[in-house]
Amino acid sequence: MKKKLMVAGCSFSAPTKDNNGTSWSELLAERLGWDLVNLARQGCSNGGIRLQIEEIRKQKPDFAIITPTFWDRMEIPANSAPYDWSQAPSHGENPPLEKHLQDRTRGNGYRKEDGIKNVNYGKEPSNMICETIFTLAENFDHPYRMARISKDAERGIRSWIDSIYDNAWKKQQDEWIMHEGILQMYHDGLKFLVQPVLLWPFDPSNQDQWRNAFNKIIPDHYIMLDSMESVLSVCGNNPFTGDDPGYHSGPRGQEIIANNWYQRITEDHGIS
16 A cells, blocks of 8 residues: 655645646655645635644644645635624623524534535535635635625625734734644654745744744654745745746746655655
8 A cells, every 4th residue: 555645735735737747746746656635725724724734634644744824814604694783782791692603503614523624625615715815805716716705705804904904913823723733743643744934934033933933842853944945945946937837836846845855754754
């Protein structure tokens, strides 16, 4: 039986429909001679990637690669369940509203038992939409959801951005989400590499940032600490020509990324 490689992340880790076999994960799996299960998806949020991590924990592959993404992304229910605001206010205590918010029979939003099926991957139904704040606020057709969101949802997102969105707090929440997921994988005994560069942008004045982003119980060789090997650096140094193929680099960039991962897996982890 072949060994299994699993990948979690956003577009920097996802294959593309129009360039089959050219993404770094496909090249890496082929070089290793392993089966590939790639859960990464263009535009996915860190909440969505955390669900990808849960699926990795469930499948227990021989090795996993995790790339947390930018924090300017969010999760919303795929279907709304409006509250009847005509009910009399209760001056601080509102049992009807509380009941409405906690009512899981409404059938909208996240359902723990559905696992990875909560995440939108295309034209199939999903419980949630995990996407960039920009594409949701601008509400154009997106290949990874069934249709445009409702006008009410669009207005709600724009009002949230205008009135209550806190960029720094969102980043902090995403850091905690990913920190906990990585720690769970380590406690499970899984072999993996995590690449921090998108959620923790490289800061030359803080060389220990990536090491300090994760619990010290996690060994150094489980974290991609070399900034020059990061997907962001490699893609920037090997740009695509014409339209972006989806993974943000030319073919040579994907080959370099695959080779970097291969060396980390075979040399640092001693797996072949």
